[in-house]
Amino acid sequence: MLYQKLIRPVLFQINPAHVHKAVVFAGQCMGKTALSRTIVASLYGYPHDDAEVVVDGVRYHTPVVLSAGFDPNGQLTEILRSVGFGGIEVGSVTARPCKGNSPPNETRLKRTKSILVYKGLRNEGVERVTARLLRQYRTPDFAVGVSIARTNDEAACGLPEGIEDYATSFAHIVAHDVGAWITVNISCPNTFTGELFIESENLELLLARLDGIKTDKPIYLKMPISVPDTQFVALCDIAAQHRVHGLIIGNLQKDYTHIKDGDPKPEAFRGGLSGMPCQEDSNRLLSLAHERYQKRFTLIGCGGVFSIEDAMEKFERGASLIHMITGMIYTGPSLMSDIARAYAQRYAQRR
Template sequence: MYKCFIKPVLFLLSPDATHKLIIFCGRVAQSLPPTRWFIRKMWSFQDKSLQQEIDGVNFCNPIGLSAGFDKNIQLSPLMEDVGFGFASGGSVTLEPRKGNLRPWFHRLPKTKSVVVYAGMPNYGLEKISNYVKANQTKIQSMPTVISVAVIANKSTKDKLGPKVPEEYIVKDIKKAVNYIIDNNLASIVEINISCPNAGKEPFIYPESLEILLKEIDTIDRNIPFWIKMPHLYDINQFDSLLKVIVKHNIQGVTVANLVKDRTKVEIKDPLTDEIRGGLSGEPTRKHSLELIRYAYKNYGDKLTIIGVGGIFTAEDAYAKIKAGASLVGLITGLFFEGPQLVGRANRELVKLLKNDGFSSISEAVGADSKKKPKKLKKLLKNSCKTTSAAV
């Protein structure tokens, strides 16, 4: 239904118009109990083998919505109905932010990607908190992740000018995080140090990240904090950030954000330099997998890894899990494959686990880095039993 009827119509509209339409229709749909019931029956799939407790939070399945789609955290009930195991909203700021001039999005159909240049638009946490609180009673168990943009508030910029010193940005971030904690808005807070469309990224260097995380450590809280990582091709810089992160009270890393360097990926559609922004979807898939594998191999005992980038199938999600991701996030896959992708991927993940001899998703996490996959161990065990019986 989606690929034959809905998608062709949506793709006739501009990506910005499509995004607005989906948000509007989604809010209408989740306000109607019969529609919510129908969506659950049509698309949602859950299984005990997909359940995990991670950083003290329960997840019914590992597939979540990445931040960047539900910018004002208005669609959490609908995301649970579709079958997501968690939903990330934002990235948000304490004060309202208009974002960049439109268009924010540019579709690359052949590349299976979207160019994103939104600039972190959101209504500000005071207004967003009204949506979150109104929807909390409609959510059964799905964790809500709020992504906090690491940029200065408008009032700070108005006071200090466009070049805001890092210490003032840190104060603004701390205020936003404290607001989320004080108002019980999230199950998890994600600190987005990789805002690729809002200007410079001051905290993707170890010295400045150290300053930020020292201040974050002073926040009194009882929920996990994640860091959303930039999509870095310099593995030494990537490692230097992880070395800083593990010294602080941070529980996980989201690996990784949009690709900014277009020379590193294959683009199959016309794309001029005038169309600014980072690339999502397929161009991010292969290298994000390498970054996940590196993070798990070197820091997997200290950090939960949330794998994002180019997930269009269950196999894509499973590859990230076996590379070391306990959870995975997607957005672009929804645009190209439709909302049924979530339930289908979860259903097929169960089959993939059984084929590899795993009884739960947690057993598959990091399987690529383990000496003996569970399937091999099972075969060896059965072989030993057969040999013993023969003797």
């Protein structure tokens, strides 16, 4: 309540990209000492171990994970357990550093309960991010995964170059043994060459290349949600023939009809929508994947979790974990522990 009545109204007066930067900076500083981690945990942490889950051999303190994109450079891994998260997906990182798209690249759509994201994979590149993750304190029972994407520059435009770009990041992460899992993000809507790998034949080539890099880490695929069901299923069928352990369902919403009156609606495509516009499609596709592939894939629900009920809906539809960002921003920092508590109450007996 304190967050929604007092803190959020102030934060929502400020440019979202500036707030984002400040929060990452503050979180990074607070993660540096045991004292500051303990103080934050006393306010927002989940102090019990009854929501702990093990998914594909990876242990999470709670089943709530910070989704890719909020912390592309891996600066928050030391603090997030103190706010109820059980893990983070760092990234998406790319083979070379990426400047990303020009501002505005994060626009808050309050009525829609969303953020219009046009960042274009701004990140420091796989080498720097990997080095940081290796340096940082490893929080017990806190899972750190890394999402990789194709570098958003001209050198990675073509199909063979794009595949090699992913392979470079993948191999670097494996060689340095960072990340408990690796996610292959094929569905970033904000690159200037488009989503090359949401076409089945291209995905086939990409996954065949990655299969050749030896690793025991679980591999996940970040799925698009703004595609016809037939295309979604075709992509899953391809993934099923390769070393893909799970599907994250899914990425940003591209359909602007979800934008509510009163919020700015760009005339041309200017980024994907997070939050509420993702909820319906990601839930529907989660159920579809559960029906068709529940024995084959681990399923991870992502998109539009603003409440305990929203999270429970994803678990009921077959998700083993929740990835989220926008709910934390709109609902506040107690949401993750609230979900963990509800999860423990509902599922503790079944495990």
